[in-house]
Amino acid sequence: MGFDVTCRDFVRFLDDYLAGALATEQVAAFNDHLAACPSCVSYMKTYRETIRLGKLALAPTSEPVPDDIPEDLVRAILQSRK
């Protein structure tokens, strides 16, 4: 590839790297960087964990839904139909 990947480069293109959106030569350069950089290994692991936790916590079904809805809101909605 002919260039060295820095930590800044690695973090900047991390989403593309994880999504498999980089060219083969770029992936090889990123892999070389990872093999020599424990900081970026640690960053990538916690970045992936962040995405996993975010998806889990923010999914529409992630929280128990209360059984009811405020009564005045129900009335307001039904009134607005008339």
Place this chain on the structure above:
Amino acid sequence: MEDTLLVDALRRGEAPAFETLVRNHGPRLLEMTRRLLRHDDDAARAAVQDAFVLAFDAIEGFDGVELAAWLHDLARSAALLRLPRPLAEEPIDALLPAFLDDGHHVRHPHAWSAPAEAGAPVRDAVDRLPDAFRIVLLLHDGEGLGVSAVARALGLTDNLVKLRLHRARQALRGLLEAHFGREN
């Protein structure tokens, strides 16, 4: 009542069916609009009301495939319209990783892990992000929309959505490191 029967009753204009629709689907819609609108309860309730008013008007044209998903989409769109505009975009650089002039990390990123029940602190951390980043994260990673769908919903380019998503995730990582790193 099954959705197909409920939709039939709605199309016939039966009043109890409208109330059933609101009681069955309202709680989950309200939960979602509260999350998008950062717990602004008045705006969240108004968005749910907007969604049901639209649904009542449009029930004739509803294709009958997935009532919950249809209502969810209506309420999400209504909530997005009620977000304060322009979306708050204050800098989040302090939450992003810093680099030396030679491109190396300023400090080694800490390893951390979250407990099994981490939903509440993660949601709290997301709520601390400026809206311009928070909403992109919620729509993409929470609602499961693709980059282009988020871009259409917010009137942004795909590239800007990708950039904001990446920065939002980095900032969230920084907040979670500060939270869970302390616990480890």
